[in-house]
Amino acid sequence: MPSVNHPGINKLANGWFISRMLLVAALFLALNALVGVFYFIVPGNIYPTVHMILEFTGVIVAMSVSLMSWYDYKYQGEAGVLILSVVFVMVGMMDFAHSLSYFGMPDFFGANSVNKASTFWILARIIQATGILAAVAAGQRRYSGKKSAFMPLMAIIVTLLSIYLTVICEGMLPPMYDPVLGVQTSLKVYLEYAVMAVMAAATLLILQKADKNKGDFDLAAALLAGIMSEMAFTLYSNAYDAYNLLGHLYKVLSFVFILRALVEEALEGIYRANHELVRKGEELAEANRQLRAADRLKDEFLANTNHELKTPLSAIIAFSELMADEENAGQLNELQRDYLKEIRDSAQALLDRINGLLCLTGIMGGKVVLCQEKMSLKEMVSEVVARNRPAFVNKGINLDVTFADGEWIVGDKEKLSMVLNNLLTNALKFTDPGGTVAVCAGVDREAGSSFFSISDTGIGIEPGQTGSIYKMFYQVDGASTRRQGGTGIGLTLAARLVEMHHGRIELESEYGKGSKFTVILPLIGLEEDKTCPQK
Ligand code: ADP
Numbered sequence: 164m165p166s167v168n169h170p171g172i173n174k175l176a177n178g179w180f181i182s183r184m185l186l187v188a189a190l191f192l193a194l195n196a197l198v199g200v201f202y203f204i205v206p207g208n209i210y211p212t213v214h215m216i217l218e219f220t221g222v223i224v225a226m227s228v229s230l231m232s233w234y235d236y237k238y239q240g241e242a243g244v245l246i247l248s249v250v251f252v253m254v255g256m257m258d259f260a261h262s263l264s265y266f267g268m269p270d271f272f273g274a275n276s277v278n279k280a281s282t283f284w285i286l287a288r289i290i291q292a293t294g295i296l297a298a299v300a301a302g303q304r305r306y307s308g309k310k311s312a313f314m315p316l317m318a319i320i321v322t323l324l325s326i327y328l329t330v331i332c333e334g335m336l337p338p339m340y341d342p343v344l345g346v347q348t349s350l351k352v353y354l355e356y357a358v359m360a361v362m363a364a365a366t367l368l369i370l371q372k373a374d375k376n377k378g379d380f381d382l383a384a385a386l387l388a389g390i391m392s393e394m395a396f397t398l399y400s401n402a403y404d405a406y407n408l409l410g411h412l413y414k415v416l417s418f419v420f421i422l423r424a425l426v427e428e429a430l431e432g433i434y435r436a437n438h439e440l441v442r443k444g445e446e447l448a449e450a451n452r453q454l455r456a457a458d459r460l461k462d463e464f465l466a467n468t469n470h471e472l473k474t475p476l477s478a479i480i481a482f483s484e485l486m487a488d489e490e491n492a493g494q495l496n497e498l499q500r501d502y503l504k505e506i507r508d509s510a511q512a513l514l515d516r517i518n519g520l521l522c523l524t525g526i527m528g529g530k531v532v533l534c535q536e537k538m539s540l541k542e543m544v545s546e547v548v549a550r551n552r553p554a555f556v557n558k559g560i561n562l563d564v565t566f567a568d569g570e571w572i573v574g575d576k577e578k579l580s581m582v583l584n585n586l587l588t589n590a591l592k593f594t595d596p597g598g599t600v601a602v603c604a605g606v607d608r609e610a611g612s613s614f615f616s617i618s619d620t621g622i623g624i625e626p627g628q629t630g631s632i633y634k635m636f637y638q639v640d641g642a643s644t645r646r647q648g649g650t651g652i653g654l655t656l657a658a659r660l661v662e663m664h665h666g667r668i669e670l671e672s673e674y675g676k677g678s679k680f681t682v683i684l685p686l687i688g689l690e691e692d693k694t695c696p697q698k
Contacts, residue, residue: 177375180370180375180379180380180383181370183380184370184380184383184384184387187384187387188387191387191388191391191413194391194409195391195394195395195409198395198405198406198409201405202404202405202406203404203405204401204403204404204405205403205404205405205408206403207403210403211265211266211267211268212267213408214262214265214408214411215262215265215267215268217408217411217412217414217415218258218259218261218262218265218411219262220415221258221411221414221415221418222255222258222259222262224415224418224419224422225251225252225254225255225258225418226251226252226255227422228247228251228418228421228422228425229247229248229249229250229251229252229255229315230248231422231425231426231429232244232245232247232248232251232425233245233248233315234429235248235425235428235429236248236311238432239432240305240306240307241301241302241303241304241305241306242301242302242304242305242306243298243299243301243302243303243304244298244425245306245311245314246294246297246298246301247294247295247298247421247425248314248315249294249314249315249318250290250291250294250295250297250298250318251291251294251418251421252315252318252319252322253287253290253294253318253321253322254287254290254291254294256319256322256323256326257283257284257286257287257290257322257325257326258283258284258287260283260326260329261280261283261284261287262280263275264276264279264280264283265277265280266280271330272327272330272331273330273333276340276342277340277342277402278333278338278339278340278342279329279330279333281339281340281347281351282329282333282336282339283326283329284339284396285339285351285354285355285358286325286329288354288355288358288389288393289354289357289358291358291389292358292359292361292362292365292389293361295362295365295382295385295386295389296361296362296364296365296368299365299368299369299382300368337350338350339351340402345401345402346400347396347397347399352397355393355394355396355397356393356397358389358393359390359393359394362386362389362390362393363386363390365386366383366386366387366390369382369383369386370383377424377427378424378425378427378428379424381420381421381423381424381427382420382421382424384420385417385418385419385420385421385424386417388413388414388416388417388420389413389414389417391413392409392410392411392412392413392414392416392417393410395407395409395410395413396410462524462527462528465520465521465524466521466524466525469517469520469521469524472513472517473514473517473518473521476510476513476514476517477514479506479507479510480507480510480511480514483503483506483507483510484507486503487500487503487504487507508553508554515584516650518581519581519585519650519652519653519656520650520652522578522581522656522660523635523652523655523656523659526656526659526660526663531663533574533575533578533663533664534575534576534577534578535573535574535575535687536573536574536575536576537571537572537573538571538572538573538574538576538579539570539571540569540570540571540572540604540605540606540613540615541566541570541604543576543579543580543583544564544566544583544602544604544615545564546580547580547583547584547587548562548564548587548602550584551584551587551588551591554588554591555591555600558591558596559596559597560591560594560596560597560598560599560600561598561599561600562599562600562601562602563599563600563601563602564601564602564603564604565601565602565603565604566603566604566605567603567604567605567606567607568605568606568608569605569606569607569608569613570606571606572606572613572684572686572687573686573687574664574684574687575660575664578660578663578664579660579664579682579684581656581657581660582656582657582660582661582682583602583615583617583682585653585654585656585657586617586653586657586680586682587600587602587617588653589649589653589654589680590617590618590619590621590678590680592649593619593621593622593678594619594620594621594622594677595621595622598619598620598621598677599619599620600617600618600619600620601616601617601618601619602615602616602617603615603616603618604616606686608686611685611686612666612683612684612685612686613683613684613686614681614682614683614684615681615682616679616680616681616682617679617680618677618678618679618680619677619678619679620676620677621677621678622674622675623672623673623674623675623676623677623678624639624670624672624674624678625639625674626672626674629670629672632654632670633654633655633658633668634655635651635652635655636650636651636652636655637651637654637655638651657682661682661684664684664685665684665685666682666683666684666685667682667683668680668681668682668683669681669683
């Protein structure tokens with residue numbers, strides 16, 4: 164049933180509904196009175212054509228109602244519209260049989276007669292009236308039976324069968340038209356009254372509804388037109404007279420009202436969906452704005468906190484270096500020197516992590532720019548290796564360094580040092596004592612790239628994990644990395660920094676045997692050394 168839940172779209176006030184219904188009823192009665200005053204009989208040579216046009220229009224509208232209701236049901240799943248869909252395909256077919264049985268049409272399974280046409284007519288009206296009553300009663304109740312798709316199909320088969328049986332058994336059925344007297348039988352007239360009563364009951368059911376909407380108004384108007392149609396058919400005394408014509412007209416009008424209700428329902432559905440979409444869009448935009456604000460706050464917080472942490476850490480490193488300088492701070496025994504070194508190394512490790520986090524936050528916020536300058540790859544690698552060598556010695560891991568041809572490249576020395584440092588500390592972490600880590604760096608002029616690679620004889624990485632290790636906070640084995648320490652951002656940061664250099668990281672790894680990370684950077688002409696703001 165046409166239903167609208169969105170407030171303010173088309174709910175109607177009761178007074179408005181009743182007054183509009185009374186207006187429609189008054190218009191219909193005026194039309195009836197007009198026909199009474201200007202009563203005429205349509206000439207026999209014209210009537211069949213006029214009748215056919217009205218009937219076929221009715222059939223087309225009935226089929227459209229059925230189709231529209233079906234799609235309405237498909238999207239909304241309401242029992243009322245499913246009933247309408249089934250009822251109107253039956254009504255359309257019965258009315259089609261009625262039109263084909265009329266005088267002037269070729270014989271339809273045997274000789275045509277007014278009685279045959281009237282039988283199909285009254286059958287169509289009984290189906291129409293009871294169907295609409297059932298649809299109104301079912302209303303917006305949900306129905307999602309699996310067999311619902313077969314219902315219109317079943318209705319078509321049953322109607323075809325009924326049409327065939329009606330034609331075959333016409334002689335056995337009670338007559339609807341008396342050809343001798345040229346009038347409808349009293350049974351036909353009573354049946355028309357019964358149809359009117361059923362339609363009136365459906366109308367009352369709608370009037371009783373608390374929250375009526377435009378769709379309900381159209382349906383009530385359709386029922387009123389249906390009642391008027393039946394009334395006209397009880398009034399006619401000649402099959403070609405003005406009342407008969409008016410009855411057909413009302414019938415088409417009744418179908419059109421129902422179609423209008425369905426079209427409006429569909430349009431309102433689109434309106435509602437659109438309205439909802441706009442609302443959701445606004446909500447999303449607002450959520451997005453809040454997220455951006457929260458993100459900015461987070462960035463600011465991280466930047467401030469990192470700064471707050473870096474300052475005391477730098478002081479710890481500086482003072483532990485000063486204390487280690489025996490000329491300045493006096494003689495230290497071996498144990499004191501060891502403790503001091505531990506303090507310095509731990510503070511440096513912490514500073515490296517904070518710098519990494521700060522750098523990653525900056526990259527995410529689009530605030531990090533590269534300082535591309537002519538630099539010696541050999542020097543950069545040697546410095547990072549020298550910084551890390553004591554830790555390798557401590558853990559008992561061999562650290563080999565080889566340099567291939569070429570030395571000068573253009574890049575951000577500080578950032579590339581960070582990349583190498585992260586890869587080297589990972590190699591150290593994931594290689595057992597006695598293992599070997601080999602660093603190789605050089606320039607491949609033919610390939611137009613420079614590279615540095617770090618291979619280890621460590622735990623290796625399973626093939627299924629190689630894509631994930633660059634994700635932020637990702638650690639292959641939480642337990643082992645907890646043992647080794649780590650935050651899960653080292654490779655993310657390395658990958659981002661290499662990407663910023665338009666390079667890539669290649670990984671070859673054999674689980675249980677070791678891994679090799681190779682950073683490949685495109686060679687930029689030395690003349691392109693322009694991006695360093697402070698230079
Ligand atoms: P983490 O701080 O945990 O080292 P990374 O982003 O640097 O974070 O590395 C992510 C994960 O990738 C590590 O936790 C580890 O599981 C795996 N990984 C990185 N380098 C190696 C390596 N050389 N050998 C084995 N696994 C590695």
